[in-house]
Amino acid sequence: xxxxxxxxxxxxxxxxxxxxxxxxxxxxxxxxxxxxxxxxxxxxxxxxxxxxxxxxxxxxxxxxxxxxxxxxxxxxxxxxxxxxxxxxxxxxxxxxxxxxxxxxxxxxxxxxxxxxxxxxxxxxxxxxxxxxxxxxxxxxxxxxxxxxxxxxxxxxxxxxxxxxxxxxxxxxxxxxxxxxxxxxxxxxxxxxxxxxxxxxxxxxxxxxxxxxxxxxxxxxxxxxxxxxxxxxxxxxxxxxxxxxxxxxxxxxxxxxxxxxxxxxxxxxxxxxxxxxxxxxxxxxxxxxxxxxxxxxxxxxxxxxxxxxxxxxxxxxxxxxxxxxxxxxxxxxxxxxxxxxxxxxxxxxxxxxxxxxxxxxxxxxxxxxxxxxxxxxxxx
Numbered sequence: 001x002x003x004x005x006x007x008x009x010x011x012x013x014x015x016x017x018x019x020x021x022x023x024x025x026x027x028x029x030x031x032x033x034x035x036x037x038x039x040x041x042x043x044x045x046x047x048x049x050x051x052x053x054x055x056x057x058x059x060x061x062x063x064x065x066x067x068x069x070x071x072x073x074x075x076x077x078x079x080x081x082x083x084x085x086x087x088x089x090x091x092x093x094x095x096x097x098x099x100x101x102x103x104x105x106x107x108x109x110x111x112x113x114x115x116x117x118x119x120x121x122x123x124x125x126x127x128x129x130x131x132x133x134x135x136x137x138x139x140x141x142x143x144x145x146x147x148x149x150x151x152x153x154x155x156x157x158x159x160x161x162x163x164x165x166x167x168x169x170x171x172x173x174x175x176x177x178x179x180x181x182x183x184x185x186x187x188x189x190x191x192x193x194x195x196x197x198x199x200x201x202x203x204x205x206x207x208x209x210x211x212x213x214x215x216x217x218x219x220x221x222x223x224x225x226x227x228x229x230x231x232x233x234x235x236x237x238x239x240x241x242x243x244x245x246x247x248x249x250x251x252x253x254x255x256x257x258x259x260x261x262x263x264x265x266x267x268x269x270x271x272x273x274x275x276x277x278x279x280x281x282x283x284x285x286x287x288x289x290x291x292x293x294x295x296x297x298x299x300x301x302x303x304x305x306x307x308x309x310x311x312x313x314x315x316x317x318x319x320x321x322x323x324x325x326x327x328x329x330x331x332x333x334x335x336x337x338x339x340x341x342x343x344x345x346x347x348x349x350x351x352x353x354x355x356x357x358x359x360x361x362x363x364x365x366x367x368x369x370x371x372x373x374x375x376x377x378x379x
Contacts, residue, residue: 032297092246
């Protein structure tokens with residue numbers, strides 16, 4: 001294992017530990033996750049709309065689902081300006097990261113166990129926070145997957161065109177559609193038109209994605225020839241765009257009151273103070289034990305969820321790119337690529353930066369593979 005992977009795994013472990021305190025423990029300390037309050041949840045926060053979810057018959061599960069419905073409703077309710085902004089900011093990053101995880105899980109040389117772990121950890125991330133699940137997945141990936149050399153680039157990059165096409169459709173039906181339904185349906189809707197039901201159903205979007213992936217993969221024709229290494233630009237482009245859309249809209253609101261004074265209500269301007277939404281609440285501060293309103297606690301949780309997941313995926317992607325360039329594969333400029341990645345992060349978000357670095361990594365490996373094949377033909 002390369003020293004780059006070891007150092008990156010240590011950094012990712014630090015992110016995971018930070019996420020534990022910043023997300024889970026801080027939410028306990030400030031009262032956001034309080035079992036006594038969760039048990040009494042009967043209506044959506046700040047509304048008289050009853051929480052109407054089908055019962056599972058398991059009290060612990062039913063209570064947790066009521067809490068998650070209240071949690072996500074708080075981010076969907078635009079009256080909670082800060083939590084609503086943080087939720088929007090996180091959504092694009094989550095989608096972008098999920099696409100990168102799927103790409104790696106469905107490489108030709110991946111074991112069934114690694115694929116299962118990928119889907120499992122994404123469900124865990126939905127249930128307890130992707131800020132905790134993402135660094136854990138990145139560590140597993142770095143410790144268990146094959147590192148590139150000058151002779152195995154084809155194996156490292158190997159993907160199936162059929163699988164990629166199936167994954168694309170599976171993402172639309174298993175991830176995008178449930179997300180849109182959660183965002184657009186009414187909270188007091190009934191049956192399949194209930195936002196509450198789709199809020200809980202969407203927590204298990206990895207299960208839907210895998211289900212649809214299997215359907216589309218089985219129904220598609222098999223690849224006619226052995227897979228050749230290539231850059232999966234369409235997949236990475238979609239990952240970049242998913243991150244960019246939500247990043248740009250979120251940053252746009254922060255800049256709106258500066259560019260168009262009077263366009264936003266004063267209460268919104270106060271809630272969207274960049275110092276508040278961009279600088280995280282320190283979980284090591286003595287004030288962390290002070291009880292906060294539920295909406296504020298949700299916003300703080302999402303803020304750290306975004307930061308930890310973003311840090312993890314960028315560390316992971318950077319380490320894989322540097323590992324590739326350290327082998328002197330290809331002619332790409334490392335500093336130039338890293339500089340572009342920083343620019344992409346500023347303009348389109350950290351998820352987009354990670355996707356960009358993975359795309360550059362693939363391009364470098366494909367170039368090296370082509371060069372090696374040409375040299376063999378000459379010999």
